[in-house]
Amino acid sequence: MIQLEVLRYNPETDQEPRFQRYEVPFRDDWVVLDALNHVKEELDPTLSYRWSCHMAVCGSCGMMINGEPKLACKAFLRNYPGVIRVEPLRHFPVERDLVTVIDDFVAKLARVKPWLVPKEAPGAGEYRQTPAQLKRYKQFSLCINCMLCYAACPEYGLIPEYLGPAAIALAHRWNRDSRDAGRESRQDEIAAKEGAWECTFVGACSDVCPEHVDPAGAIQQVKIESTIDWYQAHLTPWLKNEK
């Protein structure tokens, strides 16, 4: 048996969150999500948390496990000796128990237009892309919007206006796509003070990403490209129309 210490918060009855301990069986192949499902099914049906795929694809079960942002479906019990402390993702308001309010992230994500802004009207057939062109953006396209990077980023915790790692990485993903023409329309968001320039390169976002995306890298690349834009606009403004 192992001890699971879960943060509980009921907005209808609680003034503030509290920890509740559960004793769950230990199985070598169980992850924290299995332990939470055991609690919900066998011990306490009132426990609330998000999950869906149980295979690190949907990005729903992000939570703090012993203080680190993790996907509960990827966090094996066998890697955590002693009591396992489970809390909602840091830096987001707590809706109920382990469920957070993610409206801020969803709104920021929409602001960077994380979709294809086509260069040309689609003709007959598919868009063509070479393997080299695919490679330019592929790693950034693996983001599953799990928000672990937001929970790891002290900048986002202290400055909530900051656009944040995943939104900038996804904007960068489309900017690097050979089929896309939306870069200029994303620059107002990602090249702003609350965009890439709020980042001081702590690098925690890339450390905790369960899909090995490198949002910290994306943000630094956005800074470099925005700086080049600035110099081009101020030193060679006559080239702008020819771009």
Add this chain to the structure above:
Amino acid sequence: MSPRPYVRPISAREWVFRHPRYVRYMVREFSCLFIAGWTLLMVWGLKQLADGPAAWAAFLELVKTPASVAFHGVTLAFAAYHSVTWFNLTPKALPLQVGERVVPDWVIAGAHYAAWAALSLIILLWTL
């Protein structure tokens, strides 16, 4: 949304000690204080040089004191830490792709270390 979501307080200091990565980051940031202090000392040294031999000799005596030597040692350690951590991060900021192949991180970071070593050597030979 629930009628009363709970917003957890965030301490401006507590987060640093949550994980060693945040401490390493803050050490990197703090290194600039020592480097800025050393730069100001150099500017003051230039002024002393301009003020004549007596002022310059007094400056040289000052930098030989144990406190100054200790300060220089600490500043050198911080400067080296800052340089090494930044060079190790360069592959993130300056990724290179040649065709379908991505240039390995060690090549990009290594190029920075090589430039550092070459420039240090040139300056050293220049001053000998």
